Amino acid sequence: MSNYGPASALPGDHIRIATDPYTEPFWQAAREHRLTTCRCANCGHCRIPPTPYCPECQSNRIEWPDLPGTGTIFSYAICTKSPYPDVPDFVYVPIVVDIDGTQGHGARLVANFVGDADEVAIGMKVKVVWTSINDGWELPNFEKA
Amino acid sequence: MAWVNRDKCAIVGIGATPYYVRGQSWPQTTDQLAGEAIMAACADAGIDVKDIDGFAYYSGAGAGYTGKMDTADFMEQLGIREVGFTAALTSGGGGMAGTGGLATAAIMNGDATYVVSVMALQQLPQSRLGTVFGQAAPTAHNSFMQPSGLVGPGHLMSVLARRHMHLYGTTRDAFFEIVQTQREHAMPRETAVRRKPLTREEYFASPMLADPLCRLDFCLETDGAVAFITTTAERAKDLRQKPVYIHASRHGGTRAWGRAFGWMGMPDPTFASSGHKPVADRLWADTGLTAKDIDVALLYDHFSAMVLMQLEDYGFCEKGEGNDFVLSGKLRYANRKQPGAIPLNTHGGQLSEAYIIGMTHVREAVEQLRGTAVNQVEDAEFALVTGGPAAIPTSGMILRR
Numbered sequence: 001m002s003n004y005g006p007a008s009a010l011p012g013d014h015i016r017i018a019t020d021p022y023t024e025p026f027w028q029a030a031r032e033h034r035l036t037t038c039r040c041a042n043c044g045h046c047r048i049p050p051t052p053y054c055p056e057c058q059s060n061r062i063e064w065p066d067l068p069g070t071g072t073i074f075s076y077a078i079c080t081k082s083p084y085p086d087v088p089d090f091v092y093v094p095i096v097v098d099i100d101g102t103q104g105h106g107a108r109l110v111a112n113f114v115g116d117a118d119e120v121a122i123g124m125k126v127k128v129v130w131t132s133i134n135d136g137w138e139l140p141n142f143e144k145a
Numbered sequence: 146m147a148w149v150n151r152d153k154c155a156i157v158g159i160g161a162t163p164y165y166v167r168g169q170s171w172p173q174t175t176d177q178l179a180g181e182a183i184m185a186a187c188a189d190a191g192i193d194v195k196d197i198d199g200f201a202y203y204s205g206a207g208a209g210y211t212g213k214m215d216t217a218d219f220m221e222q223l224g225i226r227e228v229g230f231t232a233a234l235t236s237g238g239g240g241m242a243g244t245g246g247l248a249t250a251a252i253m254n255g256d257a258t259y260v261v262s263v264m265a266l267q268q269l270p271q272s273r274l275g276t277v278f279g280q281a282a283p284t285a286h287n288s289f290m291q292p293s294g295l296v297g298p299g300h301l302m303s304v305l306a307r308r309h310m311h312l313y314g315t316t317r318d319a320f321f322e323i324v325q326t327q328r329e330h331a332m333p334r335e336t337a338v339r340r341k342p343l344t345r346e347e348y349f350a351s352p353m354l355a356d357p358l359c360r361l362d363f364c365l366e367t368d369g370a371v372a373f374i375t376t377t378a379e380r381a382k383d384l385r386q387k388p389v390y391i392h393a394s395r396h397g398g399t400r401a402w403g404r405a406f407g408w409m410g411m412p413d414p415t416f417a418s419s420g421h422k423p424v425a426d427r428l429w430a431d432t433g434l435t436a437k438d439i440d441v442a443l444l445y446d447h448f449s450a451m452v453l454m455q456l457e458d459y460g461f462c463e464k465g466e467g468n469d470f471v472l473s474g475k476l477r478y479a480n481r482k483q484p485g486a487i488p489l490n491t492h493g494g495q496l497s498e499a500y501i502i503g504m505t506h507v508r509e510a511v512e513q514l515r516g517t518a519v520n521q522v523e524d525a526e527f528a529l530v531t532g533g534p535a536a537i538p539t540s541g542m543i544l545r546r
């Protein structure tokens with residue numbers, strides 16, 4: 001087993017996001033450090049990224065609940081090469097997280113794990129930490145809960 | 146029920162450029178590479194390039210993420226007079242093996258007579274596929290993925306591989322076996338980019354680009370073009386080569402796979418799969434064949450782990466048993482097919498020969514069924530060719546001697 005050591009999130013000053021009318025409420029909540037999801041106001045099915053129609057009932061009605069900000073690692077990778085030419089190589093851990101307070105599939109988040117890369121495991125409980133990125137937005141990442 | 150177009154059309158010509166290490170095809174242009182492959186395919190079939198009257202593409206008629214395959218440009222540059230069909234399967238390399246079905250649709254509908262399918266790829270520094278998602282401009286949807294640093298397809302699929310290892314105990318030894326097997330298959334081939342023997346030590350010392358996948362689990366970054374010509378089985382009889390019949394070709398998939406690793410929303414067991422099972426099930430129903438009847442498997446190998454998952458999804462072994470099946474050595478080439486064995490990517494595949502978004506697999510299938518392959522499987526009758534595990538469509542094609 002390799003010894004990767006501490007993993008950090010991608011540097012926020014290198015991250016830009018774009019929004020559309022359906023995704024913007026997610027990011028506006030994130031700006032206030034509230035983790036939310038796009039939830040169908042008709043049947044309760046959750047989906048990320050937010051999209052116009054509920055795949056279960058085709059409703060266009062959406063609500064944005066406050067979630068606990070915790071979840072479980074569903075899968076992950078460990079990367080060692082910097083994605084950016086002007087940033088030296090560092091260890092980062094992309095994770096797929098099943099988000100607590102959502103139901104069914106489709107409301108996962110893909111984020112970075114911040115902490116000891118050698119400790120990461122499928123099934124690990126995690127909680128959100130916020131990374132400041134460009135243009136005043138905040139990005140949800142996760143650390144061990 | 147048998148596929149309505151079973152054996153009604155055939156691949157009658159195949160052509161390719163040399164394969165180049167990434168960027169080294171310059172100063173040739175992608176149009177030039179594609180034109181060379183198309184003209185070679187016509188020469189192979191014994192038809193005039195002006196006989197082409199249809200184009201069946203995949204990958205949205207893209208050529209990598211920055212290039213394009215455009216029918217009007219080809220007509221102008223190659224002197225093609227008139228076309229009655231020009232269409233592409235959507236999304237990316239997943240549809241590659243569906244082009245045979247698309248060409249068949251064109252021909253059986255009476256839209257066209259000689260249909261060409263072509264892919265040219267040139268990866269200059271600004272158009273490398275390996276880091277394409279990291280370089281893309283932010284969109285509302287990729288903003289939920291890109292900030293994770295899953296910068297390329299291999300990074301994305303490493304997450305699927307990890308889940309497979311977690312659920313089924315799959316090991317890196319199995320990934321190594323796939324990579325080494327294909328390297329051995331590439332060694333006698335003049336066309337292959339990687340021909341040196343690969344040792345276990347070398348593999349396990351290779352940098353972990355996205356643990357659990359190392360650099361050698363990633364396919365090559367190469368340039369080149371491959372084209373093939375499809376026509377009716379009737380016409381094929383009068384042409385230069387022995388016809389290779391399109392026994393079945395399907396593309397599609399279910400919502401559970403859907404956007405695949407572009408979103409990571411797939412439930413188990415689809416998450417740790419190739420997404421090919423629905424296509425596989427239809428191909429077997431179309432043909433009455435099973436995996437046991439296939440003589441050579443040309444499985445889309447952008448990443449070693451996805452080959453293992455395709456072996457499961459096509460029923461070469463049970464779901465979750467890919468690790469032991471691969472490690473049994475049954476994928477290795479032997480000129481006479483051994484019981485229970487399935488020679489895999491006998492050309493070396495995209496891991497060792499060249500990566501032209503899957504089209505080298507069609508070329509190898511055609512050579513195997515003509516009996517002219519370098520690593521010839523004796524009396525090969527049925528070849529399975531697959532498109533890439535990727536967002537829908539995935540695709541598969543069974544070719545027959």
Ligand SMILES: [Zn+2]
Binds near residue numbers: 042043
């Ligand atoms: Zn709903």
